[in-house]
Amino acid sequence: MSDADMTELDDIPIKRPVRWHIAVFLAPAFIVYSAIMVLPLIETLRLSFYNLVDGVPTFVGLSNYRVLFGDLRWSHDFWNALRNNLIFFAIHMCVQNPIGIALAALLSTPKLRFVAFYRTAIFLPTLLSFVIVGFIWKLILSPIWGVAPWLMSLVGMKSLFAPWLGQSGPALVAVSLISNWQYIGIPMMLIYAALLSIPEEVIEAAECDGITGWSQFWKIKLPLILPAIGIISILTFVGNFNAFDLVYTIQGALAGPDMSTDILGTFLYRTFFGFQLQLGDRSMGATIATVMFLIILAGVSFYLFAIQRRMRRYQF
Amino acid sequence: MSNRARMSPVRTGFVHLALAAYTLIALFPVFLTVINSFKDRNAIFRSPLQVPLPSTFSLIGYKTVLGQADFLNYFQNSFVVTIASIVLVLLFGAMAAFALSEYRFRGNALMGLYMAIGIMIPIRLGTVAILQGMVETGLVNTLTALILVYTAQGIPLAIFILSEFMRGVSDDLKNAGRIDGLSEYAIFFRLVLPLVRPAMATVAVFTMIPIWNDLWFPLILAPSEATKTVTLGSQIFIGQFVTNWNAVLAALSLAILPILVLYVIFARQLIRGITAGAVK
Numbered sequence: 001m002s003d004a005d006m007t008e009l010d011d012i013p014i015k016r017p018v019r020w021h022i023a024v025f026l027a028p029a030f031i032v033y034s035a036i037m038v039l040p041l042i043e044t045l046r047l048s049f050y051n052l053v054d055g056v057p058t059f060v061g062l063s064n065y066r067v068l069f070g071d072l073r074w075s076h077d078f079w080n081a082l083r084n085n086l087i088f089f090a091i092h093m094c095v096q097n098p099i100g101i102a103l104a105a106l107l108s109t110p111k112l113r114f115v116a117f118y119r120t121a122i123f124l125p126t127l128l129s130f131v132i133v134g135f136i137w138k139l140i141l142s143p144i145w146g147v148a149p150w151l152m153s154l155v156g157m158k159s160l161f162a163p164w165l166g167q168s169g170p171a172l173v174a175v176s177l178i179s180n181w182q183y184i185g186i187p188m189m190l191i192y193a194a195l196l197s198i199p200e201e202v203i204e205a206a207e208c209d210g211i212t213g214w215s216q217f218w219k220i221k222l223p224l225i226l227p228a229i230g231i232i233s234i235l236t237f238v239g240n241f242n243a244f245d246l247v248y249t250i251q252g253a254l255a256g257p258d259m260s261t262d263i264l265g266t267f268l269y270r271t272f273f274g275f276q277l278q279l280g281d282r283s284m285g286a287t288i289a290t291v292m293f294l295i296i297l298a299g300v301s302f303y304l305f306a307i308q309r310r311m312r313r314y315q316f
Numbered sequence: 317m318s319n320r321a322r323m324s325p326v327r328t329g330f331v332h333l334a335l336a337a338y339t340l341i342a343l344f345p346v347f348l349t350v351i352n353s354f355k356d357r358n359a360i361f362r363s364p365l366q367v368p369l370p371s372t373f374s375l376i377g378y379k380t381v382l383g384q385a386d387f388l389n390y391f392q393n394s395f396v397v398t399i400a401s402i403v404l405v406l407l408f409g410a411m412a413a414f415a416l417s418e419y420r421f422r423g424n425a426l427m428g429l430y431m432a433i434g435i436m437i438p439i440r441l442g443t444v445a446i447l448q449g450m451v452e453t454g455l456v457n458t459l460t461a462l463i464l465v466y467t468a469q470g471i472p473l474a475i476f477i478l479s480e481f482m483r484g485v486s487d488d489l490k491n492a493g494r495i496d497g498l499s500e501y502a503i504f505f506r507l508v509l510p511l512v513r514p515a516m517a518t519v520a521v522f523t524m525i526p527i528w529n530d531l532w533f534p535l536i537l538a539p540s541e542a543t544k545t546v547t548l549g550s551q552i553f554i555g556q557f558v559t560n561w562n563a564v565l566a567a568l569s570l571a572i573l574p575i576l577v578l579y580v581i582f583a584r585q586l587i588r589g590i591t592a593g594a595v596k
Contacts (some may be wrong), residue, residue, distance in 0.1 A: 028411060
């Protein structure tokens, strides 16, 4: 803090010339970011209020939204995608993040050997592309190959095996779990870094008070890494409501069977780009993108204003 | 580290057991794919879990893949796009992060907030207008389109991480540079950049993964044969050869290989970056 005060004191008496270097440092990032990201986003929001009337783009107000929510076919697909997306997110929060935190806690055990190996290996799936992950699991879960039934027979559960990816009930859960398998490395790494950043003195003080092991994790470490848990939660939320690739790879753009794995990303892709007999529709694509934007914005605002502000941060 | 309480060997054993079990879950699918890609078709189905033996060894899958699809070209495209984007993200991101963390000027906080929006709001939502813009500027089916999109996508997080680190660079050092007559540019490039190198490595890895693996933008902006990235290329190839298991497994193994190599190179950098952040 004292540094900032000093600079302020220095700033007042000296009238500096225009500091062009600030503009030079900022310009490239600002221009690329604004031109490729912010302006297209705004333009997409604007396009959701337009549609082709007799081949001419015309302002139509909210009628695209009326179609999306009012037209039976559209609204059925939309609510289906949204519901699936919520389930997809819930499974990530209940499976991926707790396991990631647990792995990070295990990894940060003091004086553990082979930590680098475990960390490297567990993070590996995160680096693989959706295409690789999707197809590997498609092969493993395929009843033709029989790897999954064989593995389940090892633990005596062979009779429970079913071609999950092809059944409309379990398919969404299966796809979500595959996504968890792939992305567990991200919460693990972020929490691991947060755990490492807890100062020695805090841990030593806890040990002096006889708090070790599990109770140390629950009482000392967990409260200290809560901000990092908040961050992984919001990252999961944004990532899930914008997911597309894994479902597209495993189940195709139609997100089969019978659209049971359709999430907002695949719904947007099909609408905007078209698929098989369905023609691409730019205006409806923009409308769905806007709804996704609002959902993500709502989630992020909730995190920033309701959760992050109340979270106690510890300064060391 | 030295005066930490010792863990009992039993507990350490359980920790190892749990970590080893998950490591197995993480590696098994990859292992399974790679070993089966070197086997003939009968062996793939008869004994999927056996490593290739001289009697079952076969490269037929790789021959099919390399004969049918231009994987070399796909790899080249992916490398060009990923490396160019990372370089631009790091350069532009570090410059902006320096401006935001070093100087006090009107609109600093506002600019920081504006740049931070992109961390949370995914660039995909603007796809409709991005495609339209790329069509108007004639950039569809060029690698430039992908590089521009990925640069814009990576900049917000890069600025966020790097400015945190740049605030930690000692002011005395920079002021000593100023007294020695270094220009602001020289201070940035010669004093500050070398000091934030670990953070740059972290940003590079975090930027690289989503770019290399992205399917959405290659599919929409650059689906032509000449500009296909390896992710899109293998997606389409595998889709066509879905019943040729040798070819599918070989294509998957080929797609895994460069990631493994890059990971081995970057893993240490990534860990160093994370621990450097943790020490701070």
